[in-house]
Structures are given as structure tokens and as C-alpha cells.
Amino acid sequence: MLRQDVSRTAVRTTVESARAGTSPHHPAPSAPAAEVAPSAPVPEVVPPPRRAGPPAAGAPSPEAPDVALAPMPDDADDVVRLVSPDGVRLPSPEHDPWVADVGDDELVALYEDMVVVRRLDLEATALQRQGELGLWPPLLGQEAAQVGSARALRRDDFVFSSYRENGVAYCRGVGLTDLVRVWRGTAASGWDPWSVGMATPTIIIGAQTLHATGYALGCVKDGVDSVAVAYFGDGATSQGDVNEAMVFAATFHAPVIFFCQNNQWAISEPVGLVAVRALADRAPGFGIPSVRVDGNDVLAVTAVMRAALDRARRGEGPTFVEAVTYRRGPHTTSDDPTRYVDAAVAERWAAKDPVLRVERLLEARGRLTDELTTAVTARADAAAAEMRRGCLGLEAPPPLSVFDHVYTAPTSWLERQRSQYAAYLAMFDEVHAADDAPDAEAAEQHGGAA
């Protein structure tokens, strides 16, 4: 069901249930909360200060003010879910019609996509560990959120993503070598956006939501029913850009979907630090209906995404989708999550793995045969091998090419920077030349000694 409206009554209900300890987003406070006059502004209930998990190395100093953390949505029951973690199909009169055409064959195709995406992600992580990539942002655990949403799109829809949506990029048809180009440091940008309907990733957290909203407004002006999708994380929801994008999208009924993958971490900061309520609850405040979906359930993600796309195409404006999932790996290959992740929580999420879930469902339906797993594994291995080959074949461009595509036409100050940089690089040539030349003094000494 779409979350349409957060009225004062609804807020009060949440505050009251928080006091009673019945809200999934608010733990019960240890001391009774102060009475609130009905006409007074509703204050937020602040749980007692605490920190999740063991203190990380580099944790805040004792002087730093402690903060209240909302619980992580571990077992959120307010999500749309069509397949349980143990692979049982859960009927839903509201959402089943959106996936009525997803039979066993279509489920197998989604399964194959997820296996391939996971394999590519692991291969890229290995490439980084072997020194072939500078950095990689793993998506382990987020395969269903990415594949389920991306496969619901039409070719003429357009994706604006962050750095972690390599599964989405795969589904859009981005070339396997193109996935790693930037991370190898051989290109400033990975692919031609127009050929795949997906912009190259935005590293500036949340900025792509503005791009998506602008693109969506362009679609309306062009009279087409294409939809723009902005992918971003839980941490990004606190950025001004995301909030500004939602204001514009709501005001102008932009056909844009705000697809938030709540993987529960923004680097080492837990989502509870920035969200005392469900992230999906923010959107109705902007006038944007929202839906919270089990992000590890590929079928449920497909259903809510199709519904959101349909709303947008019918001119009903934006939808905010919160896909509740879990980042099972590090933030990037430069991160060490063992310093801040509670191992027990991570283990619980491993049991809710999105790929395992579909395997269990297919197994129950007699479709998980040895032939299928062999074929899917072979496909995934072949994709990984192709990506590795492509990666190793990438050559570093000439250093001065960094200036080539800054603007369509050169500017005088860019030209000046270019020549300054060329002079700087030439200094290394001189040093090398000097290194290579026979050392006259040494030669003299050598000759003298002889």
C-alpha cells in the first residue's frame, strides 16, 4: 500500500506507539515521556543515548556528544514481500497483479541475472585485490533490489545512479569492460549514456536525484511517457539535493521514481543515525507517495517498481520506493567493515540473501535442477572472464587527454592549465633523460681509477 500522507494524527499515533514500544521505528523509552498537550507541536521521542555494535577504532572521542540511534530495520514487517526468506510465495491481492506474468521462466531469468551480477561483483572485487582496479564499490546483498527494479524498466526510461548500481548497469546493457573502466583509472567516464539509457554514475551523494527530476520534466515537455529513475542510498536521503529534487518532483508531477536502496549503512554510519522513522515516511511530507519493499525479494521489488512506473506514465507523478536491504560487504574495497559491523546482524542478513531466496522458491517448484545451476554458473563465469579480459586490456590514456572533454570548445584558462601541466610532465622526461645518460663525473672517476 502506498504511504500517502503523514498527518498530525498519524504522527501522534507513531509517537504514542513509540511510548508503548510497539513501533518498529521507535524503541520504548526507558523513562516515561513528558505529557504533550494536544495542541502543542508534536515533539520527537528521543530514545536513550546508545551506539550500535562495538565501538569502532576511530570512534568519536568521549567528548563528542552521543546520539540516539533508531533500530535498524532488521525484521521490518511493514514492507511489501511476495517471497519469504525461506522461499515461500506469499500471496498479496494488491501486488500480485503486477507480477501475474512472472512465471517460472521469468523467475529463472531474474535468478540468472542476480547470479551473473553477483559473479561480476566478486570478480571486480578480486581484480581490485589483485591491484588491477584502484577501487570497487561492492553490491553484495543488493542484487534483488537492483535486478528487480532495473528489469521493470523500458528501454526508453532513463536511469541516474550512484556508484553502487553495477547490477542496474548490467541489466541496462552496459558493456562489461565499461563497468570497470573508471575504477581502473583509464577513463573519466565509463560509457555512452544514450546507448543504454543510463547516465554514468554520480559520486556526489544524491546529486543524481536532481538530474533525474530535470530529465523527467523534459520527458513531460517532449510529450513522451518515459520515466526517469534516481537510485541512491539511505545516507543520501539526508542530502539537500535529494530533498530539493523531491520538492521539484512533487510540485511539477515529474515522472521520476526515487529508488532508495536502504542498505543500512552510509560508509560506517548506520541508518538509525539519520532516520528515526522509516525513510519511506519522509516522502509523503513532500507530497510524494512512497512504498517500503523487501529489497531482498526480487519479485516484490519488480511489483512495486512496475506500479510506480505505471503511476508515472499515467501522469500521476513521482513515487518514492524504499528497498530495505543490507550491504553485506564493505562500503568500498578501501573499507574494513569488521571495525563497525555487528557480526550477528550481518549473519542474520546472510540468511535473508536475495539469491538464496529465489533458489529456495525455484527448488520448491522443481525448477532448480543441476542443468539449470550448471548453465547459470557457466554463464556467470563467462561474463566474469570477459570482464577480466576487458579490464586487463584497458590502456592508460595519454595524461594530457584529461583536458580534452572538459568543454566542447577550449577556453584560454584551460589551455593555460594544459600547457602548465605539459611543462610539469616534461620535467619527468628531463629527469629520466638525466638518469639514463652516462654520469660524466662517475665516468671520469672510473677512467681515472683505471
Ligand SMILES: Cc1ncc(C[n+]2csc(CCOP(=O)(O)OP(=O)(O)O)c2C)c(N)n1
Ligand atoms: C556530497 C558528498 N558528501 C560526501 C561524500 C562521501 N561519501 C561517499 S559514499 C558516502 C556514503 C553514502 O551512503 P549511502 O547514501 O547510504 O549509499 P551507499 O554507499 O550505502 O550505497 C559518503 C558520505 C560524497 N561522495 N559526496
Ligand SMILES: [Mg+2]
Ligand atoms: Mg547506504
